[in-house]
Amino acid sequence: MTEKQKNIRNRLLVFFIGIPATLALLIFLPHANHLATAFVVLAVSCIATRELSQLFEKEYTQYPGTRFFTPLLGGVFPVFWYLEHSSLMPEGTAFTAGLAVFALIIGFQGFRRNEALFPHIRSFVPTNIFLTVYPGLFIAHIIRIAFLPHATILLIVYVTAVYLNDSTAYASGMLFGRKNGGVLPISPNKSIAGFGGGFFASVVVTTTAWLFAPEVFPGSIFTAIGFGLYLGAATIAGDLAESAIKRSAAMKDSGNIIPGRGGLLDSIDSLSFAAPFFYFGYQLFFLQGA
Numbered sequence: 001m002t003e004k005q006k007n008i009r010n011r012l013l014v015f016f017i018g019i020p021a022t023l024a025l026l027i028f029l030p031h032a033n034h035l036a037t038a039f040v041v042l043a044v045s046c047i048a049t050r051e052l053s054q055l056f057e058k059e060y061t062q063y064p065g066t067r068f069f070t071p072l073l074g075g076v077f078p079v080f081w082y083l084e085h086s087s088l089m090p091e092g093t094a095f096t097a098g099l100a101v102f103a104l105i106i107g108f109q110g111f112r113r114n115e116a117l118f119p120h121i122r123s124f125v126p127t128n129i130f131l132t133v134y135p136g137l138f139i140a141h142i143i144r145i146a147f148l149p150h151a152t153i154l155l156i157v158y159v160t161a162v163y164l165n166d167s168t169a170y171a172s173g174m175l176f177g178r179k180n181g182g183v184l185p186i187s188p189n190k191s192i193a194g195f196g197g198g199f200f201a202s203v204v205v206t207t208t209a210w211l212f213a214p215e216v217f218p219g220s221i222f223t224a225i226g227f228g229l230y231l232g233a234a235t236i237a238g239d240l241a242e243s244a245i246k247r248s249a250a251m252k253d254s255g256n257i258i259p260g261r262g263g264l265l266d267s268i269d270s271l272s273f274a275a276p277f278f279y280f281g282y283q284l285f286f287l288q289g290a
Contacts, residue, residue, distance in 0.1 A: 018267075019163050026155045033086065034146035034155065041143055042078040045136045048265040048272070049074025051255040052135070055245055056127050073132040076101050077140035085147040094140075101132055135265065139272035141279040148282070150216040153209070158278050161205040161228070162271050165198040165235045172197025187243040198236055203228030217286055227285045231278060238273025242266070 029036040053070040080094035105128045109121045117124075145154050173181070177191025184190055203225055210217040210224035217224060242265060246254065255263025
Protein backbone atom coordinates (compact mmCIF):
# COMPACT_ATOMS: atom_id res chain seq x y z
CA MET A 1 0.00 0.00 0.00
CA THR A 2 1.42 3.37 -1.02
CA GLU A 3 1.73 6.33 1.36
CA LYS A 4 -1.07 8.09 -0.48
CA GLN A 5 -3.38 5.09 -0.14
CA LYS A 6 -2.57 4.86 3.59
CA ASN A 7 -3.48 8.52 4.07
CA ILE A 8 -6.80 7.99 2.30
CA ARG A 9 -7.54 4.89 4.37
CA ASN A 10 -6.71 6.63 7.64
CA ARG A 11 -8.87 9.63 6.85
CA LEU A 12 -11.76 7.37 5.88
CA LEU A 13 -11.42 5.58 9.22
CA VAL A 14 -11.64 8.91 11.04
CA PHE A 15 -14.60 9.97 8.92
CA PHE A 16 -16.63 6.77 9.25
CA ILE A 17 -15.62 5.68 12.77
CA GLY A 18 -14.11 8.59 14.69
CA ILE A 19 -16.71 11.23 13.87
CA PRO A 20 -19.78 8.98 14.48
CA ALA A 21 -18.27 7.79 17.77
CA THR A 22 -17.69 11.38 18.88
CA LEU A 23 -21.20 12.44 17.90
CA ALA A 24 -22.66 9.43 19.74
CA LEU A 25 -20.80 10.50 22.88
CA LEU A 26 -22.24 14.00 22.62
CA ILE A 27 -25.80 12.88 21.87
CA PHE A 28 -26.21 9.95 24.27
CA LEU A 29 -24.09 11.13 27.22
CA PRO A 30 -24.93 14.80 27.78
CA HIS A 31 -25.39 14.34 31.53
CA ALA A 32 -23.80 16.72 34.05
CA ASN A 33 -22.85 19.18 31.32
CA HIS A 34 -21.24 16.48 29.19
CA LEU A 35 -19.11 15.06 32.00
CA ALA A 36 -18.21 12.06 29.83
CA THR A 37 -16.91 14.38 27.14
CA ALA A 38 -14.96 16.31 29.78
CA PHE A 39 -13.20 13.10 30.82
CA VAL A 40 -12.34 12.38 27.19
CA VAL A 41 -11.03 15.92 26.75
CA LEU A 42 -8.91 15.52 29.89
CA ALA A 43 -7.42 12.21 28.74
CA VAL A 44 -6.77 13.48 25.22
CA SER A 45 -5.15 16.66 26.53
CA CYS A 46 -2.80 14.77 28.85
CA ILE A 47 -1.71 12.31 26.15
CA ALA A 48 -1.31 15.01 23.50
CA THR A 49 0.74 17.14 25.91
CA ARG A 50 3.10 14.22 26.47
CA GLU A 51 3.43 13.77 22.71
CA LEU A 52 4.17 17.46 22.26
CA SER A 53 6.87 17.34 24.94
CA GLN A 54 8.64 14.65 22.93
CA LEU A 55 8.74 17.00 19.95
CA PHE A 56 10.46 19.57 22.14
CA GLU A 57 12.90 16.95 23.37
CA LYS A 58 14.18 16.59 19.83
CA GLU A 59 15.41 20.19 20.00
CA TYR A 60 16.03 20.67 23.72
CA THR A 61 17.84 17.41 24.37
CA GLN A 62 18.25 18.16 28.08
CA TYR A 63 14.55 18.80 28.70
CA PRO A 64 13.38 16.30 31.37
CA GLY A 65 9.90 15.48 30.06
CA THR A 66 9.01 12.71 32.46
CA ARG A 67 6.09 10.38 31.77
CA PHE A 68 4.42 11.46 35.00
CA PHE A 69 4.90 15.23 35.21
CA THR A 70 4.37 16.36 31.62
CA PRO A 71 0.84 14.94 31.12
CA LEU A 72 -0.28 16.70 34.31
CA LEU A 73 0.40 20.05 32.65
CA GLY A 74 -2.19 19.20 30.02
CA GLY A 75 -4.81 18.49 32.67
CA VAL A 76 -4.69 21.80 34.54
CA PHE A 77 -7.21 23.82 32.54
CA PRO A 78 -9.62 20.95 31.64
CA VAL A 79 -9.99 19.97 35.31
CA PHE A 80 -10.30 23.42 36.83
CA TRP A 81 -12.57 24.83 34.16
CA TYR A 82 -15.04 21.99 34.59
CA LEU A 83 -15.01 22.48 38.36
CA GLU A 84 -15.34 26.26 37.99
CA HIS A 85 -18.22 26.15 35.52
CA SER A 86 -19.95 23.49 37.66
CA SER A 87 -19.89 26.01 40.54
CA LEU A 88 -17.81 23.56 42.57
CA MET A 89 -15.09 26.20 42.72
CA PRO A 90 -15.33 30.00 42.56
CA GLU A 91 -15.06 31.99 39.35
CA GLY A 92 -11.46 32.57 38.32
CA THR A 93 -10.19 29.28 39.75
CA ALA A 94 -8.85 28.01 36.42
CA PHE A 95 -6.99 31.27 35.79
CA THR A 96 -5.54 31.17 39.30
CA ALA A 97 -4.53 27.52 38.89
CA GLY A 98 -2.78 28.33 35.64
CA LEU A 99 -0.84 31.19 37.25
CA ALA A 100 0.08 28.90 40.15
CA VAL A 101 1.48 26.29 37.76
CA PHE A 102 3.44 28.95 35.89
CA ALA A 103 4.85 30.21 39.21
CA LEU A 104 5.87 26.68 40.21
CA ILE A 105 7.57 26.11 36.88
CA ILE A 106 9.56 29.33 37.23
CA GLY A 107 10.22 29.03 40.96
CA PHE A 108 11.39 25.42 40.73
CA GLN A 109 14.39 26.52 38.69
CA GLY A 110 15.89 28.18 41.77
CA PHE A 111 16.20 24.78 43.45
CA ARG A 112 18.08 23.00 40.68
CA ARG A 113 21.26 21.31 41.90
CA ASN A 114 22.71 19.97 38.66
CA GLU A 115 24.94 22.76 37.39
CA ALA A 116 25.18 21.11 33.98
CA LEU A 117 21.49 21.98 33.45
CA PHE A 118 21.78 25.66 34.40
CA PRO A 119 22.32 26.82 30.79
CA HIS A 120 19.07 25.10 29.80
CA ILE A 121 16.83 26.88 32.32
CA ARG A 122 15.91 29.48 29.69
CA SER A 123 14.43 26.68 27.55
CA PHE A 124 12.91 24.67 30.43
CA VAL A 125 10.68 27.51 31.59
CA PRO A 126 9.02 28.55 28.29
CA THR A 127 8.74 24.93 27.17
CA ASN A 128 6.83 23.89 30.29
CA ILE A 129 4.64 26.98 30.20
CA PHE A 130 3.86 26.33 26.54
CA LEU A 131 2.98 22.70 27.34
CA THR A 132 0.51 23.96 29.96
CA VAL A 133 -1.14 26.30 27.47
CA TYR A 134 -1.17 24.06 24.39
CA PRO A 135 -3.07 21.90 23.89
CA GLY A 136 -4.56 22.01 27.41
CA LEU A 137 -5.88 25.56 27.63
CA PHE A 138 -7.11 25.45 24.03
CA ILE A 139 -8.92 22.10 24.12
CA ALA A 140 -10.40 22.88 27.55
CA HIS A 141 -12.68 25.35 25.81
CA ILE A 142 -14.66 22.34 24.57
CA ILE A 143 -15.60 21.90 28.23
CA ARG A 144 -16.59 25.57 28.39
CA ILE A 145 -18.80 25.14 25.31
CA ALA A 146 -20.59 22.35 27.21
CA PHE A 147 -21.84 24.94 29.73
CA LEU A 148 -23.38 27.25 27.14
CA PRO A 149 -27.13 27.07 26.37
CA HIS A 150 -27.95 24.41 23.75
CA ALA A 151 -24.58 22.81 24.47
CA THR A 152 -25.23 19.52 22.67
CA ILE A 153 -26.14 21.25 19.42
CA LEU A 154 -23.16 23.58 19.71
CA LEU A 155 -20.73 20.74 20.32
CA ILE A 156 -22.12 18.75 17.40
CA VAL A 157 -21.82 21.76 15.09
CA TYR A 158 -18.29 22.44 16.32
CA VAL A 159 -16.99 18.89 15.88
CA THR A 160 -18.69 18.50 12.51
CA ALA A 161 -17.41 21.83 11.19
CA VAL A 162 -13.82 21.12 12.19
CA TYR A 163 -13.61 17.56 10.90
CA LEU A 164 -15.48 18.26 7.68
CA ASN A 165 -13.17 21.20 7.10
CA ASP A 166 -10.17 18.90 7.44
CA SER A 167 -11.64 16.11 5.30
CA THR A 168 -12.93 18.41 2.57
CA ALA A 169 -9.65 20.32 2.47
CA TYR A 170 -7.77 17.06 1.95
CA ALA A 171 -10.15 15.83 -0.76
CA SER A 172 -10.17 19.20 -2.55
CA GLY A 173 -6.40 19.35 -2.48
CA MET A 174 -6.15 15.83 -3.88
CA LEU A 175 -8.58 16.55 -6.72
CA PHE A 176 -7.85 20.15 -7.62
CA GLY A 177 -4.65 21.19 -5.89
CA ARG A 178 -1.92 19.83 -8.13
CA LYS A 179 -1.26 23.15 -9.85
CA ASN A 180 -1.82 25.45 -6.88
CA GLY A 181 0.01 23.64 -4.08
CA GLY A 182 3.09 24.64 -2.15
CA VAL A 183 1.69 28.03 -1.17
CA LEU A 184 3.05 27.68 2.37
CA PRO A 185 6.60 26.32 2.81
CA ILE A 186 5.80 25.16 6.35
CA SER A 187 3.30 22.66 4.90
CA PRO A 188 4.08 22.22 1.18
CA ASN A 189 1.29 19.69 0.60
CA LYS A 190 -1.34 22.31 1.34
CA SER A 191 -2.96 23.99 -1.68
CA ILE A 192 -5.26 26.89 -2.45
CA ALA A 193 -7.90 24.39 -3.57
CA GLY A 194 -7.58 22.59 -0.24
CA PHE A 195 -7.99 25.77 1.75
CA GLY A 196 -11.01 26.72 -0.35
CA GLY A 197 -12.60 23.32 0.22
CA GLY A 198 -12.05 23.62 3.97
CA PHE A 199 -13.64 27.06 4.15
CA PHE A 200 -16.56 25.84 2.05
CA ALA A 201 -17.20 22.89 4.39
CA SER A 202 -17.18 25.10 7.49
CA VAL A 203 -19.63 27.53 5.91
CA VAL A 204 -21.93 24.68 4.84
CA VAL A 205 -22.03 23.38 8.42
CA THR A 206 -22.71 26.76 10.04
CA THR A 207 -25.36 27.80 7.51
CA THR A 208 -27.06 24.40 7.85
CA ALA A 209 -27.08 24.86 11.62
CA TRP A 210 -28.52 28.37 11.16
CA LEU A 211 -31.24 26.97 8.90
CA PHE A 212 -32.34 24.08 11.14
CA ALA A 213 -31.63 25.57 14.59
CA PRO A 214 -32.47 29.28 14.35
CA GLU A 215 -33.06 29.46 18.10
CA VAL A 216 -29.40 28.50 18.61
CA PHE A 217 -27.97 30.48 15.69
CA PRO A 218 -30.10 33.64 15.41
CA GLY A 219 -29.49 36.44 12.96
CA SER A 220 -29.10 36.57 9.19
CA ILE A 221 -27.53 34.04 6.87
CA PHE A 222 -24.61 36.44 6.44
CA THR A 223 -23.89 36.06 10.14
CA ALA A 224 -23.79 32.28 9.72
CA ILE A 225 -21.53 32.58 6.68
CA GLY A 226 -19.20 34.96 8.50
CA PHE A 227 -19.03 32.60 11.47
CA GLY A 228 -18.23 29.70 9.14
CA LEU A 229 -15.37 31.61 7.49
CA TYR A 230 -14.06 32.64 10.91
CA LEU A 231 -14.20 29.06 12.22
CA GLY A 232 -12.66 27.74 9.01
CA ALA A 233 -9.70 30.09 9.41
CA ALA A 234 -9.17 28.94 13.01
CA THR A 235 -9.36 25.28 11.97
CA ILE A 236 -6.79 25.71 9.21
CA ALA A 237 -4.53 27.73 11.52
CA GLY A 238 -4.57 24.88 14.04
CA ASP A 239 -3.41 22.40 11.43
CA LEU A 240 -0.65 24.71 10.23
CA ALA A 241 0.50 25.47 13.79
CA GLU A 242 1.17 21.81 14.54
CA SER A 243 2.85 21.40 11.15
CA ALA A 244 5.20 24.23 12.10
CA ILE A 245 6.10 22.58 15.41
CA LYS A 246 6.74 19.23 13.74
CA ARG A 247 8.86 20.85 11.02
CA SER A 248 10.87 22.60 13.71
CA ALA A 249 11.49 19.23 15.39
CA ALA A 250 12.15 17.50 12.04
CA MET A 251 9.38 15.00 12.81
CA LYS A 252 6.62 13.75 10.52
CA ASP A 253 4.20 12.73 13.31
CA SER A 254 3.73 13.71 16.93
CA GLY A 255 3.72 10.06 18.00
CA ASN A 256 2.58 6.56 17.08
CA ILE A 257 -0.35 5.92 19.39
CA ILE A 258 -2.72 5.58 16.41
CA PRO A 259 -1.40 2.88 14.04
CA GLY A 260 -1.00 4.18 10.51
CA ARG A 261 -1.93 7.75 11.44
CA GLY A 262 0.61 8.94 13.97
CA GLY A 263 0.05 10.63 17.28
CA LEU A 264 -3.12 11.73 18.99
CA LEU A 265 -2.07 15.36 18.61
CA ASP A 266 -2.00 14.85 14.83
CA SER A 267 -5.72 14.04 14.94
CA ILE A 268 -6.87 16.75 17.35
CA ASP A 269 -4.64 19.69 16.43
CA SER A 270 -7.39 21.66 14.68
CA LEU A 271 -10.08 20.52 17.13
CA SER A 272 -8.10 21.80 20.10
CA PHE A 273 -6.77 24.99 18.50
CA ALA A 274 -10.15 26.18 17.19
CA ALA A 275 -12.07 25.51 20.44
CA PRO A 276 -11.55 28.94 22.07
CA PHE A 277 -12.33 30.63 18.76
CA PHE A 278 -15.66 28.80 18.61
CA TYR A 279 -16.43 29.48 22.29
CA PHE A 280 -15.86 33.23 22.09
CA GLY A 281 -16.85 33.59 18.44
CA TYR A 282 -20.26 32.00 18.95
CA GLN A 283 -21.06 34.49 21.69
CA LEU A 284 -19.78 37.39 19.60
CA PHE A 285 -21.60 36.42 16.40
CA PHE A 286 -24.89 35.15 17.82
CA LEU A 287 -25.41 36.22 21.43
CA GLN A 288 -24.27 39.84 21.40
CA GLY A 289 -27.39 41.95 21.65
CA ALA A 290 -29.65 38.88 21.51
